[in-house]
Amino acid sequence: MTARISSPASAPVRQSSVRAHNLALVLDTVANSADRPSRAAVAAATGLTRATVSALVDDLIAGGLLTEVDPPPRTGAGRPATGLALTSAGxxxxxxxxxxxxxxxxxxxxxxxxxxxxxxxxxxxxxxxxxxxxxxxxxxxxxxxxxxxxxxxxxxxxxxxxxxxxxxxxxxxxxxxxxxxxxxxxxxxxxxxxxxTIAVDNEANLAALGELRVTGGKPDFLYVSGEIGIGAGLVIDGELYRGVRGWSGEIGHVTVYPDGRPCRCGANGCLEQYAGQEALAADEPLAAAALGIALSAVVNLLDVPVIVLGGAYVPHFGRLRDGIEAELRRRVLTAGLAPVTLRAASLGAExxxxxxxxxxxxxxxxxxxxxxxxxx
Amino acid sequence: MTARISSPASAPVRQSSVRAHNLALVLDTVANSADRPSRAAVAAATGLTRATVSALVDDLIAGGLLTEVDPPPRTGAGRPATGLALTSAGxxxxxxxxxxxxxxxxxxxxxxxxxxxxxxxxxxxxxxxxxxxxxxxxxxxxxxxxxxxxxxxxxxxxxxxxxxxxxxxxxxxxxxxxxxxxxxxxxxxxxxxxxxTIAVDNEANLAALGELRVTGGKPDFLYVSGEIGIGAGLVIDGELYRGVRGWSGEIGHVTVYPDGRPCRCGANGCLEQYAGQEALAADEPLAAAALGIALSAVVNLLDVPVIVLGGAYVPHFGRLRDGIEAELRRRVLTAGLAPVTLRAASLGAExxxxxxxxxxxxxxxxxxxxxxxxxx
DNA sequence: TGCGATTTGTTTATTGGCTGAATTATTTGA
DNA sequence: TCAAATAATTCAGCCAATAAACAAATCGCA
The missing domain is CATH 3.30.420.40 (ATPase, nucleotide binding domain)
Known part of the structure; x- marks a missing residue:
């Protein structure tokens, strides 16, 4: 199999793009290997030839992204391998x-x-x-x-x-x-x-990426960050979805009770009023139900299999869990086909x-x- | 600029992938041209050289995807162009x-x-x-x-x-x-x-693609299809988002009134109970508000700039519009920064x-x- | 009418990058 | 000690792109 190139195409591809892609492929393969793979192992994993991988690895070493390290223990006959790893000095x-x-x-x-x-x-x-x-x-x-x-x-x-x-x-x-x-x-x-060069992004989006680094792979999940406001970062196939203008993830202002408490945003019944940091601190009894209702909407709309509660939710996770899951079971249409996984974030405030x-x-x-x- | 190849990379790219990509690029360029472009015009639009475009076009003609047609009216000196167009016999x-x-x-x-x-x-x-x-x-x-x-x-x-x-x-x-x-x-x-080979998909997803063909380009919108049930298809950058398991878009079961009418899915207060075909036929007074609340959730979560109402909503659009827009203005956090566009679908039942x-x-x-x- | 300017499209040589086969290097095990 | 095995490199060949030169066809102006 060769790679599908992102469609519909919008820019020409030349040989240098092939090189760029395959450099990324090799780097990624080394990064995601549990052990310290040899050039031959990378070739086998990627489908490139050993000759090509050698050339690519040479470039990556010269550029200070990979280093040669001791290989994993040998398993049989043959010339010993040279291990490859990401450099920690680049x-x-x-x-x-x-x-x-x-x-x-x-x-x-x-x-x-x-x-x-x-x-x-x-x-x-x-x-x-x-x-x-x-x-x-x-x-x-x-x-x-x-x-x-x-x-x-x-x-x-x-x-x-x-x-x-x-x-x-x-x-x-x-x-x-x-x-x-x-x-x-x-x-x-x-x-x-x-x-x-300094990029700027919403804290919930970046926290979702932080969580992604911890889990590894290409997962799909919604990260919900409970700070003063409530934000969410959606990760699909290992990529952060930012929305057309970068304003996605405003789950704090999803309506939970249409005629509920007034919110500082001008609307009524926003999630933030029931499950924001202040509500949590006040032991708000509706917090879990409100979160469950809003999260059910997300799952119904987006078919996200995993929800990660982060930020201020982490210490309250035990208390909230059952109430949230009950709403998810009741309100997610596909809950009977495949349950939604709910877990606390592994990273805290950082x-x-x-x-x-x-x-x-x-x-x-x-x-x-x-x-x-x-x-x- | 050369194309960014979809990252993180997962399969090797070889010269044949370059060819495949550039064939798609040329075909797409011809398809999206208002006039009947010449090879030279395609080269200018894509950034490929005329030589390359000629070779690619030859392949596409031989394969029955493009045909040579009369060029658009001339504008000045020079050898006359040969127009290119998609074939209607392939x-x-x-x-x-x-x-x-x-x-x-x-x-x-x-x-x-x-x-x-x-x-x-x-x-x-x-x-x-x-x-x-x-x-x-x-x-x-x-x-x-x-x-x-x-x-x-x-x-x-x-x-x-x-x-x-x-x-x-x-x-x-x-x-x-x-x-x-x-x-x-x-x-x-x-x-x-x-x-x-026969693919299967949800009707709302496919209806969204039907609408996409009519609008053209690479738009971002949510298509809402009001049939017996209410489904939605999300199009981002001209691509349909299907969800991790293909079960996205179940907006009909987004909770609008948490303690509202019981739904056949087992939950209470689903949008479907207030804005489904039966509710519409019965002149349900809450339909517009319910739609507005659910759509606000979508926009808050996903930052979608355009919402298209299709299916059974088309004939009711005039009646529903104001009520929906009022809720969107009130409940979408970013409504003040950029309004949400609401329109009726251009295709009907088909x-x-x-x-x-x-x-x-x-x-x-x-x-x-x-x-x-x-x-x- | 004729010729230069202009634009289209093709031809040809060159380049970059991958493949595959052969070669070299280094180890295990009989 | 040598055959088998595995790792890594070298080299010829191929594919697809580029760049530049060339051929073809028309316009416009004298």
Whole structure:
């Protein structure tokens, strides 16, 4: 089988695209191997010939993405293999997060290991966007310097914010009181970050990616992040779905009780009023039912087999579980054909920063050819 | 720019994949041109060289997918161009549909033109799956013979059913009283269809594709099909999203009023009870509000900019519109940033059959290399 | 009428990248 | 010690793209 190339096609493909694709294929195969595969093993796994894999691996080693390591224990006769592994001294991702009451930065290397982690706890609302992002930028600069002292090259950064994002602009972050903030520009005001490309995304989306890194593979799940607001990140076939304008996942404002409590958004009966952090803290009795109703809607609409509760839900998971599952069984049309799996997130508060850092290294992993061109 | 190849990569790419991709690119470019483009125009539009385009076009002509036609009126000096167009005598798609009270078949050619159309109106429930599908198979056979009399080659068929589908099996079709029916096998029992590959999909999904063909381009929209049940098809970037197991779009069972009317699915307050065909016929006063609440959930979750109401909603659109839009304005978090567009479908009852036929020709268009191999 | 300018489409040499077979390297086991 | 086995590299060949030159056909202006 050869690869299906994304259809409908919209750009020409040339030999260099073949190379780019196969570089990514080899890198991905090494990354997803439990052991430390040889070139021959990679060839067998991918369907490429050993000659081709050798050439591709040479490029990836020269570009600082792979290294040769001791092979796994031998099993029989024959020339011993050379093991391959992702290098932990190549590109790294810088993750940044701003939230109501803290700032965080972390550095993740190509293997997915968190190498450095910094946080500052303080209410970010009074300072305003400019001051808060300057402080976060200084935190990021410390993280970058620490990473470079380790021999890592920071390939880019991503910022998690609790709000709606368009391109690089934070359109609205109600809980921070922000509106139309060009966050990357403000962060780059810190000299040590001036040369970095900085992406911005919603915290729930990035937390979903953080969770994805932990599970591995190409899963399908909905990650629900209970912070002051409730957001969700939808991962389909291992890819984050961001919506047409990047505004997907606003599950906190899905209507649960049409004539229910008024919400700060202007509507009535939003999920957030029954299952937000404040409701949880107040031991709101309807929280589980409300979550179950909203999640049933998601499953009916999208056929997502797994739901992961993260953020503030993690400590309350035991208490909420039964109530949510009861609603799912009752309200999901296909519940009888295949049950919906509900579980708590494996990462806690750091999911979003970590997901942000992952975004950067994910880009390198998905398009190693771009990284090779850069270091050539 | 060269194409990004679908990441994360999972299969090797070789030169033949490049050819396959670029064949699809050229075919797509010709198909989406308003005029009848020359080879040179296709080269300019795609970024390929004229030499390459000439070679690709030769293959597509030899394979019976493109034809040379009179060029559009000249505009200046230079050798006159040769126009290119999709052939209307090549592959065709056979669309089939079974619903509560009718059977339908239609044939669509590569250009998207409906060439033949057959329907039989009768209650399909008493007959049972075997007899009903035999009758539909005979209708399909008539359509196929008519198409072949025109010089068309039926490349495959697709069947629209009102139910949940897994692979080629109809798991449940409550309104037909079906359970675990291998529809393609029964259809192929008709000798004239024995050699065809027959896909099966939910009627709402296929109706969404039918609507997509009419709009053209790569739009994003949610198509809502109001039949006895209410289904939805989600189109993102011109592609249908089917869900992990193919069970997405069950908007009819999204909860609107948690303690509302009991539904045949066992839950309470499903949209279907307030905005299904029966409720519409009874002039149900809550229909618009219920639709608005459920659609707001979709937009909040998925950030879909356009909603198309089809099927039984089309004649009621004028009456429902204001009520739905009021709820959308009130309940969609991003309504203030960008309004949601609501419109009636352009195709009526035949949307699903037509979408089914489109599925087949879409496959040929997306992978012309497979078609060329077949006719070689 | 004729010729240069212009545009289309084809031909030819070159290049990049993969394949397959042969070759070299290194180990196990009889 | 040598045959069998496995890993990795080398090299010729092929495919599909590019670039540049060339051939074909028309317009426009003198």
């Amino acid at each position: 590109p790294a991702g810088l993750g940044l997060e701003i939230n109501i009451d803290y700032l965080a930065a972390c550095v993740v290397d190509l293997t997915g290991t968190v190498r450095h982690r910094f946080a500052e706890h303080a209410d970010q609302r009074p300072a305003g966007a400019t001051a808060a992002l300057a402080a976060l930028g200084r935190l990021g600069a410390r993280a970058r310097l620490a990473a470079e002292a380790d021999g890592l090259t920071v390939a880019g950064a991503a910022l998690a914010v609790p709000g709606l994002v368009s391109g690089s602009s934070v359109r609205v972050a109600p809980n921070l009181g922000w509106q139309d903030v060009d966050a990357p520009a403000l962060l780059r005001g810190v000299p040590e970050l001036a040369d970095l 999911a979003a920063v970590r997901g942000a850092a992952d975004v950067v290294i994910r880009a390198v992993r998905d398009d190693p050819a771009a990284w090779l061109r850069r270091t050539r | 592959p065709a798609g056979l669309g089939l549909e079974i619903n509560i009270d009718y059977l339908a078949a239609c044939v669509v050619d590569l250009t998207g033109t409906v060439r033949h159309r057959f329907a039989e109106h009768a209650d399909q429930r008493p007959a049972g799956a075997t007899a009903a599908l035999a009758a539909l198979g005979r209708l399909g056979a008539r359509a196929r013979l008519a198409a072949e009399a025109d010089g068309l080659t039926v490349a495959g068929a697709a069947l629209a059913v009102p139910g949940l589908v897994s692979g080629s099996s109809v798991r449940v079709a409550p309104n037909l009283g079906w359970q675990d029916v291998d529809a393609p096998a029964l259809l192929r029992g008709v000798p004239e269809l024995a050699d065809l 949307a699903a059959v037509r979408g089914a036929a489109d599925v087949v020709i879409r496959a040929v268009r997306d992978d012309p290399a497979a078609w060329l191999r077949r006719t070689r």
